[in-house]
Amino acid sequence: MDKLGSLFLPPAKSTNAADVDALFGFISITSVIIFVGILIATIAFIIIYKRKSDNDVTSLNDHNTTLEIVWSIIPVFLIVYVFYWGFTDYLKLNIPPANAYEVQVIGQKWNWAFKYNNGYTSPNELHVPKGRPVKLVMQSRDVLHSFYIPDFRIKHDVIPNRYTTVWFEAIESGESVIFCTEYCGTSHSDMLAKVIVHEEEDFQKWLKESGGRPADMPLADYGKMLYTKSGCQTCHSTDGSKLVGPSYKGLFGSKKTFTDGSSLVADETYIKSSILNPSEHVVAGFAPVMPTYQGILSNDDIDAIIEFIKEQK
Numbered sequence: 001m002d003k004l005g006s007l008f009l010p011p012a013k014s015t016n017a018a019d020v021d022a023l024f025g026f027i028s029i030t031s032v033i034i035f036v037g038i039l040i041a042t043i044a045f046i047i048i049y050k051r052k053s054d055n056d057v058t059s060l061n062d063h064n065t066t067l068e069i070v071w072s073i074i075p076v077f078l079i080v081y082v083f084y085w086g087f088t089d090y091l092k093l094n095i096p097p098a099n100a101y102e103v104q105v106i107g108q109k110w111n112w113a114f115k116y117n118n119g120y121t122s123p124n125e126l127h128v129p130k131g132r133p134v135k136l137v138m139q140s141r142d143v144l145h146s147f148y149i150p151d152f153r154i155k156h157d158v159i160p161n162r163y164t165t166v167w168f169e170a171i172e173s174g175e176s177v178i179f180c181t182e183y184c185g186t187s188h189s190d191m192l193a194k195v196i197v198h199e200e201e202d203f204q205k206w207l208k209e210s211g212g213r214p215a216d217m218p219l220a221d222y223g224k225m226l227y228t229k230s231g232c233q234t235c236h237s238t239d240g241s242k243l244v245g246p247s248y249k250g251l252f253g254s255k256k257t258f259t260d261g262s263s264l265v266a267d268e269t270y271i272k273s274s275i276l277n278p279s280e281h282v283v284a285g286f287a288p289v290m291p292t293y294q295g296i297l298s299n300d301d302i303d304a305i306i307e308f309i310k311e312q313k
Contacts, residue, residue: 014152096167100133108291111231129203146182223308
């Protein structure tokens with residue numbers, strides 16, 4: 001398939017994409033042929049057997065055994081063939097090769113996090129090597145989500161209190177979009193991430209250098225980068241507008257009243273607590289929907305976000 005995709009399908013960027021597209025094409029073409037055939041037959045019968053006069057008598061033939069067997073047997077063969085083809089592809093997508101590189105995937109409202117074997121957790125960016133199988137071990141921390149990469153033709157539910165797996169092998173470097181395709185609440189449509197495919201050498205370099213703030217980047221700038229990468233912008237504005245959660249504008253140093261009637265000053269301790277244990281203090285006027293970032297953001301990451309919030313006057 002063309003790398004630019006087609007009228008009906010996005011670009012095919014994984015080894016399994018061609019198999020999925022072939023089955024989709026077969027079902028689509030077969031359905032069109034059957035539909036057109038039935039439409040032509042219906043129109044022909046209307047014309048041929050149209051009643052010509054009031055003296056026309058309807059035929060007493062109420063069935064044709066041979067015809068009925070034919071139109072029953074052919075669909076059965078088609079259904080069995082499509083089932084076999086689809087089940088074979090299903091097994092391919094759910095049984096990863098033994099040498100697959102494993103990445104832990106965490107879904108929660110409303111972001112994705114990807115944990116690698118070096119201990120680094122990347123928010124909303126899945127980094128993988130080109131030409132190497134990648135196995136995703138997925139879990140949800142709250143509600144049902146669904147992990148979908150159209151370019152790779154993979155889609156799998158991410159379920160609370162249960163692990164699910166899926167795998168792919170990217171055939172070209174570049175970026176593709178990751179969606180959640182199971183409605184999961186207010187900001188479901190903003191639960192986006194991206195997969196970044198590297199050449200093997202570049203991927204190993206990225207693994208070695210991943211995690212932590214670049215030496216020449218100011219702490220607040222790093223916090224701003226995490227604000228975007230971690231999905232904070234989905235729920236917290238920086239211009240004072242009300243979203244799912246309180247705005248960062250003027251947040252630091254302000255007094256916050258909570259749903260239980262208590263109140264606190266929004267200092268460093270409060271902000272860190274809100275990131276790690278968001279249900280402990282829920283600001284009045286907002287729903288308790290923020291997920292925890294324990295195991296996703298390091299202490300250094302949280303310090304950077306706090307510094308970024310301080311600058312939102």
